[in-house]
Amino acid sequence: MSTDGVTYNRQGAWLSVHSGKLASDFKVTLVNATQWQYYGTPNVGGTLKMTWNTSLVKAERVKVELWGYRETGEPYSDSWTPEWKYLYTLGRDLQNNGVFSFIPQPTEKPLSDWELGSVRVSSSTEPDGKWNVEAVWSEDHALAWHLEKSFRQDSAAWALDKCLKWDELERSLPNFLNETIDCPCTLAQARADTGRFQTDYGCDIEKGSVCTYHPGSVHCVRAIQASPKYAAGQQCCYDSTGTQVLTSDSIGGSTPDRGHDWGSPPYRKPPRVPGVSHWLYDVLSFYYCCLWSDNCRYYFTHRPSSDCRTYQAPKAGIAFGDPHFITFDGSNYTFNGKGEYHLVSAPEKGLHVQGRTERVKLENGSLATATRLSSVAMREKASDVIEVRLTGQDDRLEVLKNQEVLSFSQQSWMDLKGVFVFSSIPQNVTVMFPSGAGVEVRARGGAMATTVLLPREFTDQTLGLLGRMNDNPKDDLVSSNGEVIPSDQSGAETLFKFGAGWAITNETSLFTYDTEHLLNEYYFAPKHDPGFVPSFSVQEDPSDPLYGEMAKVCSGSWFCKYDTLTSRSLMMGHATWVSFQSHTAAVTDLKPVVSCGWLAPPRNGKKEGTRYLEGSKVTFSCNKGYVISGSEVRSCQKDGKWSGETTHCVSDNILGIVLGSVFASIALVSVIVAIVVNSRKQKRKATEMQVKGDL
Structure with a gap:
């Protein structure tokens, strides 16, 4: 890389940023009040205005250029190519004061054929349209202000x-x-x-x-x-x-x-x-x-909307607090070993999520007989390795890509090799993979909570501390040697042994060992520390100074009480309670929802109701001069089908004709029946008289 275009004395990884996500300080801002996107439409005209950060263009005098973008060639063929092109200069030799205003003039063809573009501010000393110069750009936008007279006329x-x-x-x-x-x-x-x-x-x-x-x-x-x-x-x-x-x-x-x-x-x-x-x-x-x-x-x-009739929500598993685990199928247990472990291992899908735990430090500086997650590392197939670490400073998280720290100071998301990373605040990081697998890492109260979301394609594909995902909680806990731990045998010591079996190896590790502490305690040491034995249970003592506040904070949650007492921290206990409640809410939100699909309003009528999920009702009515044929109200049933019959609006006149025809048909049938009955009576009477005469 070069800063002057002559000497290329800089190197390193760099990231291309979506212009729409750049902060206003780093781009030309098109002042909204001047309505750039609507210029030339009825009642929109006058002066357009733009602003920029003057420090981004190191020049006393600048110029403002318009660049256009288009894609030419046969769509979805090798000839389909993109093109950025300099179109013309809007202003020359301007004072670099961060403000430029102008009144657009209609543009003639072929320039007016460019309908999408961006404005660039660069030094006046550079030739017009020169590539790769120090400059600041606006967002891409519709060039309404640039279009020809025919657009402004109508x-x-x-x-x-x-x-x-x-x-x-x-x-x-x-x-x-x-x-x-x-x-x-x-x-x-x-x-x-x-x-x-x-x-x-x-x-x-x-x-x-x-x-x-x-x-x-x-x-x-x-x-x-x-x-x-x-x-x-x-x-x-x-x-x-x-x-x-x-x-x-x-x-x-x-x-x-x-x-x-x-x-x-x-x-x-x-x-x-x-x-x-x-x-x-x-x-x-x-x-x-x-x-x-x-x-x-x-x-x-x-561009019709996709409804959700075939949408399948993912399943979520979580590791949080001192660490407690809730599997994808809803089983929960506590495993607080010290080391590095497989949270999720799905070899056929190429997904691996690993967690590192360390001992909790008490306020007096001593170490508790409990652990917490301190780092999570993950990769899918040949993607970049993403690691999220707890720094210990205001619950801030640090994100590493292939063992190098990433900065989210200028934007909240990065699209990397085979992985998408989002971090709106330093305490939250979300990592997403092409398979649809997602990993959410949240830091609060000195602890880290990690949620893994997997789409249904991962069914029967997962092992590790978050269990086997197959909608059967009875076989969630599968040991590394393939044994299923029955729920009635899952005591604390048994679960501790189960968790220890999911320790990773140096050969399979995705973690970064960039300090002496990490090298000595994790890389050169057993991946599961056999010398650390946690507290498998805690005793609630009413005389404990924490007891009263703990009861208020934890609201009966055993996870919260356990973490409060082992860490001697109400803050950590409360963080555990919040993580558990958040996970419970997410699982509820992700429950399957039945949709019956969109219902059209009848022709010559209307409908009330635009919700098409189970239990919803849609009511139909007809315009004046029409009456309903079919169901006036239809309900979305649990089988995904609408109740009732298709609704139509039938003209009053047509209905009268139909009813008149029906009545006429009924009358005609009645006459025919009467004639037939009368004829039969006459024949029967004649027969009776003939019989009497014979006698």
């Missing part, structure tokens, strides 16, 4: 034409919808399934996002991994009741993406280019069809 007509051309293009491209992951059924599921879904920074309930592209939603998540063949993405949005919003019901509904917003390897190949491919195929088209014209029906034809 933006809706111009946008409709673009929308129709996009519709035609989409019909010629392969269908990617069948390979995208299904959305979770509820907001609770979406937020708990952190191994496969991550908060969409454009619609985040925690940050009070306005959800610009999904009005009516309060939170959206994106599938972390792109789909296998077409590198497509999935976005799922939810309203304030926690119900998934579908595009069939609302413009703010969930939408899949032909281009995954975060890209996918190989990143230089469309539609895998991070950010910009998504803009070209999914965002600009939304502008054309929905924001700049009223033609969303075209957009949602190709």
